[in-house]
Amino acid sequence: MNMHIQKVFYSIFLCFFYGQVMQAAEKSGASIVPAQLTCEYRTNPLGIDQRQPRLGWLPQATNGNAYGQRQRAYRILVATDSAALVRKKGECWDSGWIQSSDTQHILYQGKPLTSDRVYFWCVAVQDEQGKISAYSPIAKWTSALFDEKDWTSSWIGTGDTYDPKMKDCNLDDPWFRKTITLKETVADARIYVASIGFHELYVNGKKIGNPILTPAVTDHSKRARYVSYDIAAYLHRGQNTIAFWLGTGWSIYAPYATADKPRSPLLRAQAALYDTRGKQLALITTDKSWKTHPSPNKLLGNWSPNNFGGELFDANKDIPHWNLTDFSDKSWQHAKEFQPKLALSAQAVEDNVLFQEIRPVGIASLPNGDYRVDMGVNFAGWTEIEVKGSPGKRIDFHYSERAQEEMTFKNRSAYIIGPTGQGTFRNRFNYSSGRWITIRGAKEKPELSAIKGWAMRTGFAPVTEFSCSDSLQNWIYDRILWTYSNLSLGGMIVDCPQRERMGYGGDAHATSETGMANFNMAAFYEKWMQDWRDVQGTESMVGDMNDPSWARKNETSGRIFNNGILPHTAPTYWGGGGPAWGGIVVMLPWSHYQHYGDLHILKDNFNLIKTWIAYINTHVHDHILQPYGGTWDFLGDWLWPNATAEGMNNNKAENICFNNLYRVYNLRTAVRIALAIGEKEQAQEWRKQADLATDAINRLFYNSKTQLYADGSMANQALALLSDVAKADDRGKILEQLTQNILVKHQGHIHAGITGGALLFKYLRSVGRHDLLYSMLKQETYPSWGYMKANGATTIWEMWEKDLPGHSLLHSSFLYPGAWYIDGLAGIKPLRPGYRSFVIQVPRSQDVPISWVKTAFRAPNGLIKIHWQREAGRLQLETVVPPNTVATLKVPKEDLIQLLPDEKRIRRLATEENYLVFELQPGVYHF
Structure with missing residues (x-):
């Protein structure tokens, strides 16, 4: 079918098909039908540069009153012609019936994909009784440019370059334009746009799409990301003008300065235009024939910490219709060509x-x-x-x-x-x-x-709705999500958007689990991990500037060692940190795998993990990690209450203890990663290192009489337990000391910072100590989240203190409670990666005196709902278990849950301490 008709057919057919799917499912008698199709975690994405993209769907129940719906098999069809799928023909791939319950991360296994093509796909499933569903609505993706040879365009710019001596940027944001003549109607056309700095695309005066500050933030010393746009509908016979407005942004950022390109915005773009028969009509490529002119917009500031500035628009320099065909660009300058050595990658994360x-x-x-x-x-x-x-x-x-x-x-x-x-x-x-x-x-x-x-x-999607009877908890939850959202700019979490805009690894500990519990962050964190792979081998750009051995280049650029060293931020290089900053390259892939169930993130980052651990081991003596680097390179916890007055204890025993406990935690997590992907020998080596370090830490830092590690801080006590450094016989006593520290010594308040607090909350969440978590979250005096509320905060602060000079009031420091509301108060936790099986655990009333909680959580394998309410000592519970999953319900014994005699779909499991345990098949339940 020709491309133009095919597009029209696809749009009409999709609308019609959605209405037919459920009717067909009812006729077939299948209990489920596949819905919400995704490719590489996104819906109908443009510009996928994976040769084997991952496909996924969710089984949707056809009868909301039924139970036990499961997928037994699936069949995927892929074609370049959507009409072929209507005939159930997959000329690119017909998987045949695959006996599997898997619905996510299904690798494309068909004919080799071609660059710059549209691929349509659909899927049918067999339910638990073998009944075949209707095929899903047709979805699609477009392939990007797989090989460097596919790129025939050149990098172009104005030839101007940034002067770092200027107070404000000396560059105008440039315009670029080119007019082409088309003799035939264009039926299919995608343009691939890479830029150093930001860009906007116009075709015949119309802005294409709504991306903001695109592309995503990228290490432009190594890579450029390109964005795909469908422009066929904006082209016509005759003359057409393609135009770009570039923004300076990250193009002048000091760490990205390289000798092979100017510090100014650059552009590389190309598009193949096809007629209705699929014949190529023209190829648009950027080169020196393009015309350029300064726009009326320019950057204020110099795009560096404390001076990211803003924008200056001079309306007197505006030129109406600059991007239209009938505008004369004869007086404009020709673009200049450049040859930067940059890898090109399709942007695999949502736009801002x-x-x-x-x-x-x-x-x-x-x-x-x-x-x-x-x-x-x-x-x-x-x-x-x-x-x-x-x-x-x-x-x-x-x-x-x-x-x-x-x-x-x-x-x-x-x-x-x-x-x-x-x-x-x-x-x-x-x-x-x-x-x-x-x-x-x-x-x-x-x-x-x-x-x-x-x-x-x-632009990731929210996946969670949460509310409870405690107004302070609702405020904390809401402000944490608001703060997190305002920090998730350009495919990384910045520490703060106004002062530094750095992607800190330590701060990722404080934010990543909260992010995944509340938003669809799968593609986002995969992109950020690529950034960490890019920056590996280069030191961070801070240190003891008075030490000649730590001297930097002219403008704060870290030395390139080409080993496993990691800077403390990615892809931004600047900033201080310690082992827990680089160690995020172990923890984030593991958390991502637990949440989404995709082994690819472990495989893709395994070499990064190996080389990072190998680098850290070069600073280990007698199985103890020694302080290394400059003043800002061996931080442990950061910004605990009154930390600025106490000092940042880099060389104190409590800090060395914290970083060694973290190293063991990193190693033991790496062991799990290695075993998950079959790297048994490496797992054995890391386990040995962790065991030797455990013994050394206990000898040096553990006081068996007081049951304290080093200073006995909340961070050290929790991390000793979380890392399994604490001996089995002592764990109860160490936890009791932690409990006394929170409830007695600090009267229910938290006394930890960014990394220490995140790991403290992670441990307490893992062992269900909701009483301790709630104690810290119910406080309204310093230091607490409630203290921020009482002092008029609308976002979460950088420090516990109010209005300390120079600190941010919109920051990533203390966002880690955002995960507890979902896996603690709502009690939804994965038992298997990806929530194929999961726990719903209602907290005990004596631990959390909250009368009701209501949550809807769109887990990677379906929508989970939980609504529990206690009134007059009586628990009421409603829950939804999505198709193709199984839930383990844990209810406090004192709640005396009642079952109906005919509840055959509910299986009672062995009772745990303080809890009655039941297994629930897919369906809707009321207790």
């Missing part, structure tokens, strides 16, 4: 999106003539402000996290009024972070309706 509009709650006139806008909430994102002033007048916008400060961390933008005397500033290639905006230079006070904001994040 504007996910919530924010309206101001007030505006005040200040004595000096400025205006102060209160947006009502701290956020990272874009603003749009209508202003009036004399032509040529500059209007400045200063953004602040604090009511008492005009500007924090040099977050600022500006607008120069054009000849009309009015205009609208709106972000394009940068973002601000704050709650308050000071407007300086405006002719009159703006109306509230003339000011808007939008919070921004990577």
Whole structure:
């Protein structure tokens, strides 16, 4: 079928087919039908550069009142013609009937894929009785460019370069354009766009798609990511203009400076255009024939910590219709070609999106003539402000996290009024972070309706809804998710969006489990792990600057060692940390595997893990990890209460103890990873290292009389238990000391920081000590999350202290409770990777005095619901177990759960201490 008709057919057929699937399922009598098809974790993705992409679906029950629905087999069809699938013909791949209950991470096993093609696919399943379902609605993906030889375009730029001596960036964000003539109708066309710095794409004046600050953040000393756009519908016979607006952004970032490219925005793009018969009509490629001109937009600041700045738009330099065909670009300059040595990868993570509009709650006139806008909430994102002033007048916008400060961390933008005397500033290639905006230079006070904001994040989907009877817990949960969202920019979690924008490994401990419990982060974290692979072999860009042996290059660039060393951030290099920062390359893949059940992330990162551990071992003497690096390279826990006054104890026994406990925890996790992928010899070697280190730690740091490790901090006690360093006979006593530390010594408050707190919460969650977790989360005095609420916070702070100079009020430090609300209060935890089997464990009333919890969690293998409520000493419980899974329900003995006589679908299991245990097959249950 020709491509144009095929596209129309696909759209009409898809709408029709959705309505027919359930009817066909009913006729077949199948208890399930496949739905929610994904490829590489996304729906109908463009530009997949995997030759064997992973396919997935969810079995959906056809009868909500039935039980025990399971998949026994599946059959996948893949074709380049959607009409072929209607005829049940998969010319690229017909898997035949595969006897398997697997529904996720199914590798494509058909004919070799071709670059730049559309592939349609569908799947049918057999249920638990062997009845065959209707085929799913047709899904699709498009392949990207698999080989370097597929790229025939050149990298182009203006030839200008960034001057680091300038206070503000000296570069204008450039425009590029090219006009082509088409003699026939284009039926199929995708353009692949790689850029150093951000880009926007226009075809005949129309902006294509809605990506924000694209592509995702990437180590541009090694790699460029390209984004795919479908442009066929925007092309026509005759003349057509392809245009780009580039934003400076990461193109001038010091760690990405290399000799083979200028520090300025670069572009590489190409598109093959096909007619209705699939014949190539034209090939669009970037080269020196493209024309370029400065745009009216430019970066304020220099894209470095404490000076990421904002944007300046000069309306007097604007050129209407610059991206239209009838515009004359004769006076424009020709682009210059470059040959940077960069690997090209398709962007395999969602674009940034504007996910919530924010309206101001007030505006005040200040004595000096400025205006102060209160947006009502701290956020990272874009603003749009209508202003009036004399032509040529500059209007400045200063953004602040604090009511008492005009500007924090040099977050600022500006607008120069054009000849009309009015205009609208709106972000394009940068973002601000704050709650308050000071407007300086405006002719009159703006109306509230003339000011808007939008919070921004990577466009992953939320998967969880949670609420409970405790209003403080609802506030903490909500503000944690709000903060996490505002930090998830460009395919990494930044520590803070206003000051550093660094992807810290230590902070990932504090955020990653919360992220996966509440959002679909599968593709996001796979992308971030590629960033960690890219930066390996280069040291971080901090240290003892007074030590000549730690000297950096001219502009804070870390030395390249080409070994297993890891900087403390990826893909950003800058920043301090310690073993728990680089060690995220072990912990994050394992957490990802436990949550999503995909072994590929373990295999893809196994060499990274091996070389990281080998590097750490070079600093081990007598089985004890010794302090290494500069002042900022051996941090343990970070930002515990009053930490700035106490100092960052890099060489104190408690810090060395923490890092050695963490090393063992890293090793034991690596053992699990090695066993999961069949690397038995490596697992044995790491187990031996962990055992030897365990003995040495217990000799040096454990006081058997007091049952304390080093200083007995919450972090060290919890990590000794979590890492299995604590001896079996002593574990109960060590936990009791931890309990006394929390409840008595600190009167129920937390006394830990970023990494220590994350690992403390992880351990307590793993052993079900909800009483201790709730004790720390119910506090409203310093230090606590409730203290932040009591002091007017709308986001989670960097430090426990209020308003310490120079610290961020929107930060990744203390987001780790966000996972507990789902696996603790709701009690949903995986028993098998990917939640094919899982636990629902209702907390005991004496541990958590909360009267009700309601959660809907879209796990990787289906929607799990739990609603429990205690009233007058009586527990009511409703739960949904999705098809193709099995749940283990654990209910406190004192709740005396009652079963109906005919509950054959429920199997009572062996009773555990304090809990009655039942096995539940798929279905809806009310107790």
